[in-house]
Amino acid sequence: MKFHVKQAVAFAAAVMCTLAFSPMAQAQGSAAPTDPQIAEIVVVANQIDIDYAKLALKKSKDQNVRSFAEQMVRDHSTLLKSVEGLATKLHVTPVASDTSKSLEAQSKETTAKLKALKGNAFDKAYVDNEVAYHAAVINEVGNVLIPNAKNAELKSALEGAAPLFKGHLAHAEKIQASLNKN
Amino acid sequence: MDGGPGRAFGSVFIGENAYGSRGPAHANRKNALRLEIEVLSKNLKKQFVLSLAVALLAPLVAFATATPAIAQAAPEASTSAEATTEAPAKTAHKVHVVIITNRLTYQPPTLVVHVGDVVEWINKDLYIHTVTSTDGKTFDSGNIYPKRSWRYKAVRKGTYDYSCTPHPDMKGKLIVR
Ligand SMILES: [Cu+2]
Numbered sequence: 001m002k003f004h005v006k007q008a009v010a011f012a013a014a015v016m017c018t019l020a021f022s023p024m025a026q027a028q029g030s031a032a033p034t035d036p037q038i039a040e041i042v043v044v045a046n047q048i049d050i051d052y053a054k055l056a057l058k059k060s061k062d063q064n065v066r067s068f069a070e071q072m073v074r075d076h077s078t079l080l081k082s083v084e085g086l087a088t089k090l091h092v093t094p095v096a097s098d099t100s101k102s103l104e105a106q107s108k109e110t111t112a113k114l115k116a117l118k119g120n121a122f123d124k125a126y127v128d129n130e131v132a133y134h135a136a137v138i139n140e141v142g143n144v145l146i147p148n149a150k151n152a153e154l155k156s157a158l159e160g161a162a163p164l165f166k167g168h169l170a171h172a173e174k175i176q177a178s179l180n181k182n
Numbered sequence: 183m184d185g186g187p188g189r190a191f192g193s194v195f196i197g198e199n200a201y202g203s204r205g206p207a208h209a210n211r212k213n214a215l216r217l218e219i220e221v222l223s224k225n226l227k228k229q230f231v232l233s234l235a236v237a238l239l240a241p242l243v244a245f246a247t248a249t250p251a252i253a254q255a256a257p258e259a260s261t262s263a264e265a266t267t268e269a270p271a272k273t274a275h276k277v278h279v280v281i282i283t284n285r286l287t288y289q290p291p292t293l294v295v296h297v298g299d300v301v302e303w304i305n306k307d308l309y310i311h312t313v314t315s316t317d318g319k320t321f322d323s324g325n326i327y328p329k330r331s332w333r334y335k336a337v338r339k340g341t342y343d344y345s346c347t348p349h350p351d352m353k354g355k356l357i358v359r
Pocket of ligand 1: 167286310311312346347348349352
């Protein structure tokens, strides 16, 4: 399946080389993101994961997958709220960029692919995508967003969010391993 | 992993045993019940001792006015009658605190306690976390909501690795001596 290969490549690349090969990094180009662009990237990235999770809650019957999806909705909604709150407080109005637009385009594509799948195939594709997506987000946050954030509070908020993404990645990998056993 | 809202909130729950797959919700109820019964029976015993004392003392009081000897008799009677139920409560076990930080860590990550001690995990993060022994049976807090805590009474010696179900890279160790 084309989808799997693509995600596997994205994941392997994100993990094996710290080279930025991800939808986000590809679109990143050479221009360093501004704080309003960083804020928008974080908002969009959160919203995308919430939407994937909501799709999973509609489609999956696997208890582990559902619990994970519930957690993604919950954790990313909380994070989204705190990012939006911080942006308001700092008077930073999120601004779209090539990165945020590319993220949205990529997620549309992935969502279409996920929607076409059912049962076990859906569960695997959803969880594989969660692994790849969180790995890509960790990479982006660590290598692009944090180094480029100008505002100290924004920077420290991003640093604070990193362990959460890592926790999600560890959880997704655990479920991925259990799904591959079946 | 994350149970529904019915699962352990844990702020008042003191786990005592290995509950295995029956889960914390069950353990919670069971413990709450046991606590209630304990409190009830203690109250009953107190009442009984009190009425016994009154019954015994009444004639004496009627006879003579209070003397120091009588005043001392009552507490003595009550102490011996309650000795068995009061003994565990009087042995003050230590309460240890582990903070679940907003950096998604347990602080301290390794904690050494003695049998009978109580450990309280306080969630100071924005997200739900759990304290789940990796052996899959010794303890599982269920969801600890932000600003909530969960208590566990160490009952058996051993080294217990634990982690957070929603964030499995969060790891801690409880050593019971
Ligand atoms: Cu956690």
